[in-house]
Amino acid sequence: MITSSQNPKLKLIRALQGRAKERRDAGAFLAEGIRLVEEAANSSWPMRFVLFDETLNERGMLQVESLRSRDVDVEEVSTSLMNSLSGTESPQGILAVLNEFQLPIPDFPDFILIPDQIRDPGNLGTLLRTAAAASVQAVLLPPETADAFSPKVLRSGMGAHFRLPIHSLTWDEIKRVCESANQRVYLADMDGQSCWETDLCQPLALIIGSEAEGASEFAKQLANQKVCVPMSGMIESLNAGVAGSVLMLEVVRQRWENI
Amino acid sequence: MITSSQNPKLKLIRALQGRAKERRDAGAFLAEGIRLVEEAANSSWPMRFVLFDETLNERGMLQVESLRSRDVDVEEVSTSLMNSLSGTESPQGILAVLNEFQLPIPDFPDFILIPDQIRDPGNLGTLLRTAAAASVQAVLLPPETADAFSPKVLRSGMGAHFRLPIHSLTWDEIKRVCESANQRVYLADMDGQSCWETDLCQPLALIIGSEAEGASEFAKQLANQKVCVPMSGMIESLNAGVAGSVLMLEVVRQRWENI
Numbered sequence: 001m002i003t004s005s006q007n008p009k010l011k012l013i014r015a016l017q018g019r020a021k022e023r024r025d026a027g028a029f030l031a032e033g034i035r036l037v038e039e040a041a042n043s044s045w046p047m048r049f050v051l052f053d054e055t056l057n058e059r060g061m062l063q064v065e066s067l068r069s070r071d072v073d074v075e076e077v078s079t080s081l082m083n084s085l086s087g088t089e090s091p092q093g094i095l096a097v098l099n100e101f102q103l104p105i106p107d108f109p110d111f112i113l114i115p116d117q118i119r120d121p122g123n124l125g126t127l128l129r130t131a132a133a134a135s136v137q138a139v140l141l142p143p144e145t146a147d148a149f150s151p152k153v154l155r156s157g158m159g160a161h162f163r164l165p166i167h168s169l170t171w172d173e174i175k176r177v178c179e180s181a182n183q184r185v186y187l188a189d190m191d192g193q194s195c196w197e198t199d200l201c202q203p204l205a206l207i208i209g210s211e212a213e214g215a216s217e218f219a220k221q222l223a224n225q226k227v228c229v230p231m232s233g234m235i236e237s238l239n240a241g242v243a244g245s246v247l248m249l250e251v252v253r254q255r256w257e258n259i
Numbered sequence: 260m261i262t263s264s265q266n267p268k269l270k271l272i273r274a275l276q277g278r279a280k281e282r283r284d285a286g287a288f289l290a291e292g293i294r295l296v297e298e299a300a301n302s303s304w305p306m307r308f309v310l311f312d313e314t315l316n317e318r319g320m321l322q323v324e325s326l327r328s329r330d331v332d333v334e335e336v337s338t339s340l341m342n343s344l345s346g347t348e349s350p351q352g353i354l355a356v357l358n359e360f361q362l363p364i365p366d367f368p369d370f371i372l373i374p375d376q377i378r379d380p381g382n383l384g385t386l387l388r389t390a391a392a393a394s395v396q397a398v399l400l401p402p403e404t405a406d407a408f409s410p411k412v413l414r415s416g417m418g419a420h421f422r423l424p425i426h427s428l429t430w431d432e433i434k435r436v437c438e439s440a441n442q443r444v445y446l447a448d449m450d451g452q453s454c455w456e457t458d459l460c461q462p463l464a465l466i467i468g469s470e471a472e473g474a475s476e477f478a479k480q481l482a483n484q485k486v487c488v489p490m491s492g493m494i495e496s497l498n499a500g501v502a503g504s505v506l507m508l509e510v511v512r513q514r515w516e517n518i
Contacts (some may be wrong), residue, residue, distance in 0.1 A: 122381065126498050132496055133490045156498070196512050229508060230515065231392045238392055239385050239415070242504040245497070247506045249488060253455050256489065 002051070002077040005084070009049060009075070012097060013085050020147035023100070027070060027125055029149040032087060032095040034060045039159030041067060046099040049073040053082040056093035064094070087151045100149075103165040109137035109181055111251060114174060114203035116219045117144045118240060125156025126241035127208060132160035134248040139152060140177060140205075142169045146217060171218040178205050178222065185223045187215055190237060192226030198252045200227075201258045208244035211237065261310070263334040264343070267335070268308060271356060272344050273343045279406035282359070287410040291346060291354040293319045298418030299327060305358040309334040312341040323353070346410045359408075362424040368396035368440055370510060371464035373433060375405045375478045377499060378469060383407060384415025385500035386467060391419035392511035393507040399464075400427045400435060403475060430477040437464050439480065446474055447498060447506055451485030458511045459486075460517045466501035470496065 002009065015022040016030045023029050028048055031040050034057070037050065041063065050072055052064055068074050083091055110198060113136045118124045124146050131139055141148055148157075148166050167178070178185055183205040186198075209215030215223075229238060229246050240244065261268065274281040275289045282288050287307055293316070296309065300322060309331055311323055327333050342350055372395045377383045382439060383405050390398055400407055407416075407425050428436070435450050437444055442464040445457075466482060468474030475481075488505050497505070 017334060032343045130501055131499055158498075196515065230511070238389055238504070239417075239500075241498075242385060242389055242501060246505055247500040252489070256455065 047179040121152035123241040128160040130245040187223035380411035382500040389504040446482035448485040
């Protein structure tokens with residue numbers, strides 16, 4: 001059992017809780033809590049090691065046993081150390097250090113999401129979670145967007161990270177992906193055409209800009225068309241996570257109606 | 260200028276940042292930041308007093324002048340005191356103490372939202388913000404839902420509080436409102452009928468349960484029908500704020516198509 005706060009595994013975890021650069025340098029990121037560790041295990045994500053403490057519940061302990069049987073490095077830590085490592089107020093007693101790994105972008109994706117300049121980790125996590133539910137086939141992150149693999153984005157993504165290809169790319173690379181897949185690129189914008197009057201059945205990429213700053217110049221140049229969620233009410237805009245989610249589900253609805 | 264942290268106005272503000280009971284006892288709540296104070300002023304919400312500091316920008320100072328010309332009690336505080344009062348990391352230099360006040364529920368509302376056991380302030384604020392955008396005509400809060408007038412819910416509501424009738428009621432009272440308005444009551448539930456195959460054009464109330472606990476027994480009894488956002492993807496549920504928002508916008512879409 002690990003009882004020293006100077007243990008190298010614990011030092012690595014503390015580094016991974018920090019800035020994106022720490023995660024890039026280590027080639028790893030953190031998944032905390034039973035649900036995230038389960039999702040990672042179920043998708044056979046490459047694991048560096050897993051830590052747990054005695055407060056872990058039965059469902060979590062079953063997961064620990066299953067990981068051990070698959071030769072994953074699993075170690076117990078003292079509860080006080082686990083609590084000091086946890087990024088949440090009510091730690092569940094398990095966390096995993098996972099290797100950086102990218103699911104491949106399909107050759108002909110019919111639905112791509114591009115979160116542009118989304119800096120709030122909760123909003124980015126919400127967009128990823130909805131993207132997984134809406135069968136988005138690739139998420140392309142331009143340079144100015146928050147790191148998708150920070151602990152907060154992982155938590156609000158609820159497992160989306162282990163199911164979606166998420167690639168951090170330059171705008172040039174994003175353009176190449178969209179062109180090679182012959183995607184029509186839509187930019188979510190309040191001045192756009194109503195999503196209810198726009199045919200979203202063909203292969204498309206959807207750019208969601210930030211609430212504070214709107215879309216970047218690169219995004220505006222790449223987009224073929226602007227699209228909006230029409231508002232009947234009096235508030236001028238939806239939360240960026242909600243607006244993006246409503247648009248993604250509208251794509252799903254139209255394709256379902258079109259079957 | 261207020262420079263003492265013992266000033267009674269500052270004591271009141273600290274109390275209002277706390278539990279719902281403090282706000283009920285004082286009959287007041289806080290609105291922080293330029294946008295919220297503007298929204299409150301634009302809807303002629305009853306104000307007890309407003310505090311600002313010298314860091315307030317020009318748009319905010321115009322608001323201060325306008326409030327003074329309407330005989331609102333406006334006072335300057337030292338920047339260090341303002342920073343100590345602020346609930347945000349980047350204070351904008353203005354906050355208002357507003358009187359508790361309820362916009363009336365219309366006699367025949369055609370769209371009611373009932374957030375059930377939503378305890379996360381960010382989710383509740385998102386639902387309120389979308390509700391205002393979706394022309395919801397009343398929000399009825401059952402006993403187990405978070406206090407809609409906490410600073411966090413105000414912040415994520417982005418002004419919805421000043422445009423929507425928001426009433427905290429018992430389940431008996433909620434039932435009476437729904438019955439008297441002849442509302443069909445829908446409960447958002449993954450086992451429900453697809454919202455795309457459900458006619459949402461008639462007057463309705465929509466109950467959104469919490470992610471963690473689902474809907475309460477009261478909610479299940481009150482509901483006439485369950486309705487869901489169909490998932491094509493692999494994640495089993497959307498964030499409660501997103502699921503509720505998608506359903507509200509689907510109501511708007513159907514009514515718009517039906518015109």
